Amino acid sequence: MKNMHRQRVKLLISLIILLILGFFVSLLKGPVKTNILDLWHFIAQNDATYSTIFLNLRLPRILLAFLVGASLSLSGAILQGYFQNPMAGPFVIGVSSGASFGAVLSIFLGLNIQVYGFSLQSIFAFGSGFAIVSFVYLLSQKKGVFKVETLLLTGIAAGALASSFTSFLIFLKSNSFEQAVFWLLGSLALSDWIHVNAVFPYFILCLIIAQWLAKDMNLLVLGDETAQSLGCSVFRVRKIFLVISTLLAALAVSVSGIIGFVGLVVPHWVRLLIGPDHRYLFIFSSLTGGVFLMYSDLLARTVLFPTELPIGIITAAVGAPFFIYLLSQNR
Amino acid sequence: MAILEVDNLKAGYENNFVIKNLCFSIEKGEFICILGRNGSGKSTLIKALQGLLRTISGKITIDGTNLFSLTQRQIARKIAYVPQMFNLAFEFSVNEIVYMGRYVHQRRLNGGSPGDKRIVNEVMELTGISRLTDKKIAHLSGGERQRVFIARALAQDTPLLFLDEPSSHLDINYQVEIYKILKFLQEEKGKTILSTEHNINLVIPYAQRLIFLKDGKLYGQGPPGKLITKSNIKDVFDANVDIRKNIHSQLPEISLIPQKAKSQ
Numbered sequence: 001m002k003n004m005h006r007q008r009v010k011l012l013i014s015l016i017i018l019l020i021l022g023f024f025v026s027l028l029k030g031p032v033k034t035n036i037l038d039l040w041h042f043i044a045q046n047d048a049t050y051s052t053i054f055l056n057l058r059l060p061r062i063l064l065a066f067l068v069g070a071s072l073s074l075s076g077a078i079l080q081g082y083f084q085n086p087m088a089g090p091f092v093i094g095v096s097s098g099a100s101f102g103a104v105l106s107i108f109l110g111l112n113i114q115v116y117g118f119s120l121q122s123i124f125a126f127g128s129g130f131a132i133v134s135f136v137y138l139l140s141q142k143k144g145v146f147k148v149e150t151l152l153l154t155g156i157a158a159g160a161l162a163s164s165f166t167s168f169l170i171f172l173k174s175n176s177f178e179q180a181v182f183w184l185l186g187s188l189a190l191s192d193w194i195h196v197n198a199v200f201p202y203f204i205l206c207l208i209i210a211q212w213l214a215k216d217m218n219l220l221v222l223g224d225e226t227a228q229s230l231g232c233s234v235f236r237v238r239k240i241f242l243v244i245s246t247l248l249a250a251l252a253v254s255v256s257g258i259i260g261f262v263g264l265v266v267p268h269w270v271r272l273l274i275g276p277d278h279r280y281l282f283i284f285s286s287l288t289g290g291v292f293l294m295y296s297d298l299l300a301r302t303v304l305f306p307t308e309l310p311i312g313i314i315t316a317a318v319g320a321p322f323f324i325y326l327l328s329q330n331r
Numbered sequence: 332m333a334i335l336e337v338d339n340l341k342a343g344y345e346n347n348f349v350i351k352n353l354c355f356s357i358e359k360g361e362f363i364c365i366l367g368r369n370g371s372g373k374s375t376l377i378k379a380l381q382g383l384l385r386t387i388s389g390k391i392t393i394d395g396t397n398l399f400s401l402t403q404r405q406i407a408r409k410i411a412y413v414p415q416m417f418n419l420a421f422e423f424s425v426n427e428i429v430y431m432g433r434y435v436h437q438r439r440l441n442g443g444s445p446g447d448k449r450i451v452n453e454v455m456e457l458t459g460i461s462r463l464t465d466k467k468i469a470h471l472s473g474g475e476r477q478r479v480f481i482a483r484a485l486a487q488d489t490p491l492l493f494l495d496e497p498s499s500h501l502d503i504n505y506q507v508e509i510y511k512i513l514k515f516l517q518e519e520k521g522k523t524i525l526s527t528e529h530n531i532n533l534v535i536p537y538a539q540r541l542i543f544l545k546d547g548k549l550y551g552q553g554p555p556g557k558l559i560t561k562s563n564i565k566d567v568f569d570a571n572v573d574i575r576k577n578i579h580s581q582l583p584e585i586s587l588i589p590q591k592a593k594s595q
Binding site for chain 2: 228
């Protein structure tokens with residue numbers, strides 16, 4: 001118990017250091033060469049050019065990277081508890097691909113309306129993401145027990161199907177390779193303040209709800225009947241968790257395309273470090289995911305400079321081997 | 332005074348009633364075992380009695396109130412449940428699992444109070460798992476694990492304790508160990524205990540009353556000394572046995588009659 005407490009403090013301190021470091025490095029790296037002095041000049045004198053570079057281009061991108069990483073990881077942490085399975089995640093069970101399809105569909109139909117910072121794009125993303133997760137849920141459940149194989153296979157198949165629809169729509173409409181890459185491999189290249197403002201409040205809302213219900217998630221992991229006998233309103237709690245995990249994934253996808261494996265591996269790392277208690281897992285997964293994606297984006301921008309890699313390539317390169325490792329452990 | 336009364340209970344899964352027209356009652360402080368063949372409805376009954384099933388009709392009265400009018404949280408303060416053994420997907424520690432029994436008494440965002448801590452330490456002491464407190468559940472033996480789940484149920488601090496086949500998958504020394512603990516809880520802590528069991532001989536010295544279930548119906552109930560007879564066992568379990576007296580407890584005991592190998 002005390003040991004775990006120390007682990008959590010250690011992780012928190014490391015994350016804060018990494019966050020600050022990554023923040024400044026990301027802020028200074030980019031197509032226009034800048035150094036710490038330029039940043040100082042900008043703060044001291046408020047130069048218009050630097051203002052554009054720092055405030056309108058780089059800062060929103062860093063913040064969005066953090067928010068998307070945090071949303072995907074929180075979504076993954078919830079889904080893993082929800083399916084009582086450490087191999088679930090928004091990408092693996094097809095939510096991300098479903099959400100991506102919805103977003104592309106709304107663009108295809110030319111619908112572009114904003115409601116409370118909620119674009120129709122994210123509403124479509126949420127709808128189709130939710131449809132996929134419900135479908136996977138129904139197919140992989142048997143008498144309240146989830147079979148790992150069915151869950152993963154159904155999720156991957158449903159995701160592949162959604163992705164093929166997405167590609168189809170993209171090629172029908174624009175024949176644009178860039179568009180396809182954006183939606184299928186993810187990118188933060190189009191970040192701006194509108195996106196940050198659209199994701200931020202909903203992420204915070206979902207995080208608060210998740211923390212509020214974290215104890216119930218601990219009980220759900222023991223199985224529905226046990227959870228119920230320990231006083232948890234299983235049906236209601238499950239519904240809420242499914243909605244917020246889908247919402248988080250859909251929001252992330254609607255601003256940055258599919259960035260795979262983040263939601264799978266991050267909660268895993270965190271669980272290895274601080275244990276499975278969801279009261280800490282949710283918040284720490286969010287933080288770790290944010291930091292992880294911030295660095296992934298930094299890599300994506302710098303590895304083949306000046307060309308930008310789709311960030312999904314980086315996260316898959318880290319996440320997919322880890323996923324295979326987990327599969328081999330699970331046997 | 333009856334702490335739990337069951338009147339004309341039907342229960343099951345998706346329009347299929349497994350339990351049919353059951354009536355019985357449990358007195359405060361009693362130790363009761365439900366026996367019957369596989370599929371006779373033992374597990375279904377123990378779930379139905381705590382409101383875990385949706386396909387249910389009839390009447391269950393607990394402490395004078397209708398069970399169906401209580402919320403899940405209210406029920407969880409009256410009945411604690413040790414389900415059949417299963418594997419956990421995540422590596423919770425013993426301490427974390429036992430603490431989960433306290434959730435129902437805590438506010439949402441509260442950690443644990445000193446009172447919670449005292450109770451957790453007490454039940455871990457009582458079940459002999461104090462030294463395992465930081466161990467991961469997956470690293471425990473079957474007997475230790477079962478004691479952890481009993482400790483969690485005790486941490487719930489309820490008058491009633493339900494257990495579904497608490498001895499299954501355990502070595503015989505652990506089987507006896509578990510029932511010793513349960514007996515202690517009944518006699519010293521005043522718990523009312525209801526468990527399902529398939530090992531008849533195991534429970535005879537501990538249970539005050541047995542309930543025989545057959546095809547979801549009550550076949551008979553009474554103290555082990557009266558209920559364990561050759562013909563009852565033949566009727567309920569379709570097994571030919573001898574009944575003899577256990578030399579230590581002077582209670583009846585089932586002795587299997589070896590059968591010749593079947594020739595075609």
